[in-house]
Amino acid sequence: MSFSNLGLSPKVEASVEAAGYDIPTPIQAQAIPVAVSGRDVLGIAQTGTGKTASFVLPMLTRLERGRARARMPRTLILEPTRELAAQVAEAFELLGKNHRLTVALLIGGVSYEEQNKKLDRGADVVIATPGRLLDHLERGKLMLNSIEILVVDEADRMLDMGFIPDIERICKVLPFTRQTLFFSATMPPEIKRLADNFLHTPERIEVARPASAASTITQRLKKAVDHPAEKREALRSLIREHKIQNAIIFCNRKKDVGVVFRSLQRHGFNVGALHGDLDQRQRTATLDAFRSGEITLLAASDVAARGLDIPAVSHVFNYDVPVHPEDYVHRIGRTGRAGREGYAAMLVTPKDHKALKAIEALLREEIAWVDGAPDPQEAEEARGAAREGGRGRRRGGRSRRNGLKPADAQSEASSNRRSGSSLADASADDSTNTAKRSRPARKTADADTRSDDRSAAREKSAARDRPAARAKPAPREKSAPKGKSRSGQARENQPVGMGEHVPAFMMRPVRAD
Helix, strand or coil: HHHHHCCCCCCHHHHHHHHHHCCCCCCHHHHHHHHHHCEEEEEEECCCCHHHHHHHHHHHHHHHCCCCCEEEEEEECCCCCHHHHHHHHHHHHHCCCCCCCCCEEEECCHHHHHHHHHHHHHHCCEEECHHHHHHHHHCCCCCCCCCEEEEEEEHHHHHHCCCCCHHHHHHHHHCCCCCEEECCCCCCHHHHHHHHHCCCEEEEEEEECCCCCCCEEEEEEECEEEEEEHHHHHHHCCCHHCCCCCCEEEEECCHHHHHHHHHHHCCCCCEEEEEECCHHHHEEEEEEEECHHHCCCEECCCCCCCCCCCCCEEEEEEEECCCHHHHCCCCCCCCCHHHHHHHEEEECCCHHHHHHHHHHHCCCCCCCCCCCCCHHHHHHHHHHHHHHHHHHCCCCHHHHCCCCCCHHHHHHHHHHHHHHCCCCHHHHHHHHHHHHCCCCCHHHHHHHHHHHHHHHHHHHHHHHHHHCCCCCCCCCCCCCCCCCCCCCCCCCCCCCCCCCCHHHHHHHCCCCC
């Protein structure tokens, strides 16, 4: 099948041919005819299968008739990240060069002035992240009552980033008669409910099982120690073992992206960094350098895990096991795109085995180890030690467990040092617990006596710590005459009234009228 059989206009077919596309991908072959006809589409396909062209090409065909008015765009495309939005804008420039369409890119990190100018001239296509789009709506710079086509791209990523309430707000102000296209690589229950609310009898197109990896990607696991320095050394050795054209290294946290970037830079690797805290100019420059080959390695957070089209990525390394299993599918989807072969490896520490099992359950297959699978008993003991260590830190920074193995005791002492306790304190606790276990049992009477003594001591301590009851203030006593103590003064000799002390003003003679 070719693009000429999908119902596209001659202008669009010429643009596709000029771009070098010959055969549509499965998602394109099934989604484009439905989208051209005006029906809603719910598309599920692996990342890297050409979902962007699945909505750009039919949109170009339908936009050939009519023009947009000022601040009233005709189509809206929602993307979870700035990079994805910019990438879709580039696709419109490439495939829509035969069309005189105005495209407005509304993303954060860019001044409002340039965006307002495009909206004022009339934008046929608005490509936006939800936050910046709502900003323009609240400022009164944009009206959505003329939207003909709505595209929600990477819908599951919208869920992960907390954009679902924003999407619901946006959909409520859109015309009811619009066409809606949903595209995603995974379809969790929350996204399915959202699709049921805002799509009208959609055509469900599923060219691959949700959350499945491409068969062209070789996946491997490598054992690592849960120590930052040794884990970074394992990453460097993993990179040196392969002939890399370029590679993306994924970390769970932005802080770790910076640590890995500086470590690889110190060891002579050509590396760049990409995460959400960088401003838009830095992020764009880093991506452009990676695409052009100026940067060989890219240490990145999950901001680079969804939809970025960099076809020549040869390797993907997961420095951290992702928290959500679906993120693993998106990460390794940066390699092996468009039928190319790719390689993905992941460092796994003993505490990561539970998350690894969730990933393998999602993929419905086991991932091979490059250095032999770990002993299941050792992995279970490591997970138990990590859980107990976490409970000990929550109880106050010191573990209450007895009978630790030497390795576990050392790990426990390290946890105590991190939480503020010293190694000596941890050792003293272990010694005290051992001594308590080694004491012989006393007689019952002695145990009862000790129990009573402890109860009495606790009551005495509680009474001492309890704040004293506030007593009723005693009436102020009269001062005793000079030279006599108050305690030795007889009651009958106590002065009445002011006694011998009479103020001088009361001794003045009073003039009678």
